[in-house]
Amino acid sequence: MNKMESSEDSAQFVDKYMPQLIQRVTMVMPIADELLAEDMIHEEMYSNISAARTNPSKMRELFKALHSGGNKVKSTFLSTLRENEPNLVQDLECSGKQRGEPENKSTISLKYKEFIRGEYATVQEYNSLPGEHVKLDDRYTEPLIIQKHRQQREREEEIRSRGQNFYQVMDQRDSETYKSTKVERLFDPDEHGDIQRTVILQGHSGTGKSFTSQKIMSDWAFGRLYEDQFDLVFHLRCKELNQATGRKSLMDLLNYDQSSSSMIKQVLHQSPERVLFLVDGFDELKFSLDVPKDSLPRDPWTQCSPEVTLSGLIRKQILHESFLLVTTRSTALDKLKEVVKQPVRYAEILGFSKEGVEEYFNRFFKKKQHSQQAFDSVRKNETLFTACFIPVICWIICTVYREQFDEGTEMIQSLETTTSIFVEFVATLLKHHCQDLGQSALTILQGLGKLAEKGMEEQQVLFDHDSVSQTVSDPSKVPFLCKFLQKKRVSQTTMYSFMHLSFQEFFTALSYMLLGDEEAQEKVRELLSKVRRGKENSHLLPIVQFLFGIANKEVGKRLEDKKYISCSQGIWTQLKHFILEVIDKEKEDRNAIDYHISSMWLFAFHCLYELHVDDFVKKAMNTYTEFNLTHIPLTKTDCWVLKYCFQHCECIQRLILNWCKLSAEKIKILLPALEKCQHLELQVDDLADDDLDGLLTALGEGKSLELDLTENNFSDEKVQDLLVALTKHKPRNIDIGVKSITSNTADKFMFLINKAHADLESIGLHCCENVTLEANLQKNGVNGLSVSYVADLSDTDMDDLSAIIHPVDKLRLRFQHKDLYGQDAVSEGLHSQISLRGIEITLCGDPVFDWRKLFQLVHTLEQHPEWDEHVDELISLLHSQTSLEDIGLFVSRLTERCAVSVIRLSQACPNLRMISLHVVEQGLLLEEVLHLLRASKRRPDCRVLVAGWRCRKPADQCTGRKDWSLCCDDSVRLNLHGETFTENVIRHGKKSDRPNYHPKSNRWCVVA
Template identity: 50%
Template sequence: MDIILEKKIILTEILSAETDFILQHVQQNKLITDRDYRALKSLPQNTETSSGEVLDTLRGKGEEACQKFIVLLKQQCVLEQYPGLKDVFPDLRQGLGVSAPETPPQDPDHISKINEYRKSICFTYKNVEEYNSGPGENVLLADRYTELLIVERNRQQREIENEIRFRGEHHQQVLKTRASEANSRITVDQLFRPYDDKNVPKAVILQGNSGHGKSFTAQKIMYDWASGKVFKDLFHLVLHLKCKELNEISEANSLVDLLNYSPSFTRETEEVLKNSKMEVLFLIDGFDELKFSFEKTSTVPPKDPSTKAPLEATLSALLKGFVLPKCSLLVTTRSTASDKLSKLLSYPKRFTDILGFTEEGVKEYFQRFFKEEQLANKAFDCVRKNETLYTACFIPVICWIICTVFREKEEKGTDFTKELETPTSVFVHFVSILQEHHCQGLSQPETLLMSLGQLAERGLQEHQVLFDEKSLSAAFPDNQTTKNNPFLCKVLQRKEVKQESMYSFMHLSFQEFFAALQYLMLKNEKEALKKLRKLLGNVKRFKPVIQFLFGLSNKALHSHLIKQPWPSIQAHLQKWLLNLLKSGVNEKDMLHLLHCLYELHEDEFVRRAMGVWGKIKLPYITLTRTDCWVLLYCLQCCPTIKSLNLRYNHITAEKLRMLQPALSRCEELW
């Protein structure tokens, strides 16, 4: 605290040039709370008043926070933003402010070149483009990146099935169990920690399914290394290769040529790379996106980073350790390609798996996205009221979709608590994003979705969430579609003395969604109606599929995925529902029909159906938060309701508050 007080006047002046920058870094390093951040953010920026408040807030956090703040001020990306800090801390004039390995390279020229490279990485990687970013639009990495749940232990089949099948609170409880030490949770800075036998892994596989944040994590690692926050005692140099970009290369290239595709890699960096004393890490992002197979080739693998060879041979040489054998590797990939990758890498190697966000991670993501605590809590509470959405939020890109839609509604002045997205609409957005950004080189979109739907339906009919290679081959005759399918996950399971590859959808709810989607994609309308009648004759087993079918019948939604859906499907669904209402239904079926109306989300038809209903009886049924949200929507579509019976269903005060806006429409309330 004394050093901040001693240098407060000069620090206040220097930091006032760009207070938002230091504020972002202070929050990112968790030196202040989110509440502190919002309070400081509300002050007039780029003034000595605001920078002084930042310093005073830090002094109030105690000695440890102040010491961490001083370390932060000496990081290269901060020094680049505030050059005057070098005059505040004399030790920085000798170049000691940049975090470096404990055994730095002896050549002072190399130190200077590495520092320049770090500066460039900090500048290039501090911002991130989102899926909907326009030209020149980006956000700070610190405003989006949230720590992911990464585990090292291989899970058993029963554990994986629980992750796939469980929903809502039960699903989050499973993730909390995985986050415990017994399940070998591992953080990014521990990826290269030694094993019990003291061996340090030469290669680390960071596996994750589509939309789980692999590339985001790769960018965060690059930025944090350049800022001196991770691997500072392990690697002098960290180099980034993006496989999606490498796919565009057709001619022969050396490893150095490939690195030159990065704007941060310069001739000076190349000179440092060739220094044999260097500890170098290659971060290879998106191995699964590479177009070639890495099967045996006639090309002799290059052993010099400057030797040109076909792209497949150059990358194979790097992965197998033929070129730069002392370097370390960190490779991200989808699960569908992890076993192929593992065969290329040398021992010792570590296998890790990104499972997504825990509940705390979802909350933190909402806070970072919205910044305003009240708005973030409001959005998070809305999501918790819908079990399917709440479950899907463990996937980072689902969180982004929901937050983006919420923000758009808020900017338009719409109360998103009254216009919560249906699970169907969020899943449609999710599939559309994966189609656009992760399906390059696969079969036609409608063919792919149709095959997924048939596989999903077959699994539901047989109570199956894990599929073997034979099932996949039947669904996808094109082997490449199986390997690169972004909608499927791959797990290796021990079967006695051998391993067997099994596949699944990301969650049971996605399997149900794809099973519903195929009904609208069948080429023969009569066949589609025949299948639909059969499905509606077995409602009890396929309620979630029927609910998704109603959602996909919404005219505003199905156009995102289906060119020409059959209008007779929607007409038949609506006729079926109205006939059930007229003939009378029991309480449990009544709740299911309310969910169908909610997913359809066409107010005029919902109003018509509720008019046929007249009296809603839900006694002796314990309503979930999701049920209450659905009931609220349906009630609000009607001018009046004759009767609502909620007797003996143990409704809580929280759930009554959810229903309160519509209860005044009920002529009778039991």
């Protein structure tokens, strides 16, 4: 090399002779000093080099810096090395020339790369007809690759989680903790600076191993990958090697343009360390590589049987300096370990991340509208969305959707169910990945079904080799199973699993259908009986859903065409009776407060959705017209299922969707169902102004409504639209989140109250602040109307607010600190300063009140909630109020001073009937304070309620309430009325025993 050499040539030299340089460079620190002085390496890198104990270790650290710096840093390193160790550089250069080594890659023929570009630029898909293909770059999506072996609990977490939770787990895998990597980094130095010349890339069926191999070949030929590392990359497909006969040398097995033969031979002879062999699909090999070592060839030109030649390559008897990348299913990993030469880098393709799934859909469709529509359709189904981490599932879904888009038809019915996609997946793998198993498809499915059923009975997702071998013949070749080694103390155990729990559930349902009719009916009867028993068998519910999916006419026809199964009339009759029985039970128990009842109701809807028999669904849905799904967190999948089922109802008399975690996205799905409701109770969060328009349109007119829209922040104009729209309905209880109140809003508010007073029970306007004004209006002694406003008064004119306050007969004002139960409430000692967390007062009649002074005090409390500083001001403000009826106080700690203040308050306000005192979060009720309350002089007509936690230890031994598991603390409810005193104690209380506060409805439970 001369002094005018390019930085690229220098970088190639450094990369090529890295192993020799690591062992032979002695002047490491002088070279590192110069690189640091020239800002070529960072201080941290220099420190790592300096800290290494030996020269080879120092060089490994230095090479990390060189790789991160690129060609320029490598070129500077080589120049510095020439100055410090010229003999070493000269020796390496001479050794290369003596071997006739080409000086740079410009001397290498481009014909081979041109040949590879033509061979690998396109790809044929499973359903491609002759001459059909797609561009690889248009379809390839980067998979998630990790290099860390997972523990049993981590694998179970992956297998059991679903939907968003599953992809959150996948995000955790895509991290440094799991040594997440990319294809371009597979041959990078490890943490010790060593480069492994053999990499095993494993993965389950359909995760994209072969696709990735083809992408590597294409990107290398186009100069996008490994250009500085490898002069030649060869691809050997094991499926093609199975067809090789006679005696073959490695050169005979390679796929290359014959015009490049001389160049290839030259590189293999002179620079084997610049060659990568990619052996794709090791698990598909029909022949064994267990060949005696002394019979293996030593060069790529010796002809032997194909298995001997391939064994020589993988065992590194041929071209031992070359690099090797082997892809395989995890089920064949143990056989590969027996023949591959150590050391080896292991990497695993997990499939797609959530972002990868969306990217695949975007790449598949030419039109953005189609890709988004297909992706949204899949994302609504949690089970299907989870399965999309497998690339072949994505391909199946996109292929069917594309057919519908091309034909200009709506999404086909069979595609909407989870079962239909699972059936297509099984059919695809049986056709393309099971041809050489020597077993019929029916035999394979029967074995998998038995294994899956056994696992579901025992709630097991990981299986040992013995239990798998009892049901599945040659499990290492079955593409639906995953195989891995699990450490057990000082030994290893071979374990199996299905790709995901959902596949295990599907194969269990399928196994029943593969039995004889009489046995199948008995199995289904037993399954349905277990499900009827209740929660302890809830893990079996997905199996029943898949049974309904298999009973789907389109899915059943697909299975019959494949000669897998035929759904008997007896099973179909059982399923119909079962689902109608579930529905009838729900009809009887619809008023019961039981989560399992409600969840079974939702489960029944999912079964009807999978069945997709419109006439039967209509019959089932019309047996009842009231639906109460309160407290059931609805997913997007649930919402689509409800939409389908509700559209078969002629009328919905009553629909209750409170505390269901409904968002704007979910409510859009349900809008068609809302149109059919006569009475609707709905709570929905995070609505934008535009979302409210869609909701109002769907509501139409004349409905009985209870709406909780507090967790929104509508503009004043949109609030006015809502208030006007409500005049066309029969509103009962309405809560609306607002930004402010203007005079126009106040006018429309009072207009609604006057127009709807016969039906209206309560209405609230809530801002995302912490002051709440609530007024109860008594209309002719019949209706109690609550008007609430939570506001930053800077956005609201007092005159506008007075338009609401003035006509009330009963007024309740509530202040709540923004962190009622949070860290601000935590006191570090038993005698810390008390803070006021919330206050609620009730005034009767039509009080004349200095509202501005009250709100100023409330805002002061928001900024500085210390009780001692404001209690006198609060008492002074309230003592003259003859209309003061109730007061509720939420404090961080009950001290003696606080107790004295409470008694003063009861004495200062002659009409006060009740004081509710709640000690929140870590606060404790001390015995001396409770004694003070008991001994105090209280007005006989004023009731004092105290709720909180009390420590049974002496005061000098109590450390304060730090967590909810302290066994020395009791949940206490005290009732002091006149001279009477009652106490309710819950020993070893749990967190749910604290004062019951509902942030959504802005309500506290007052202990009676």
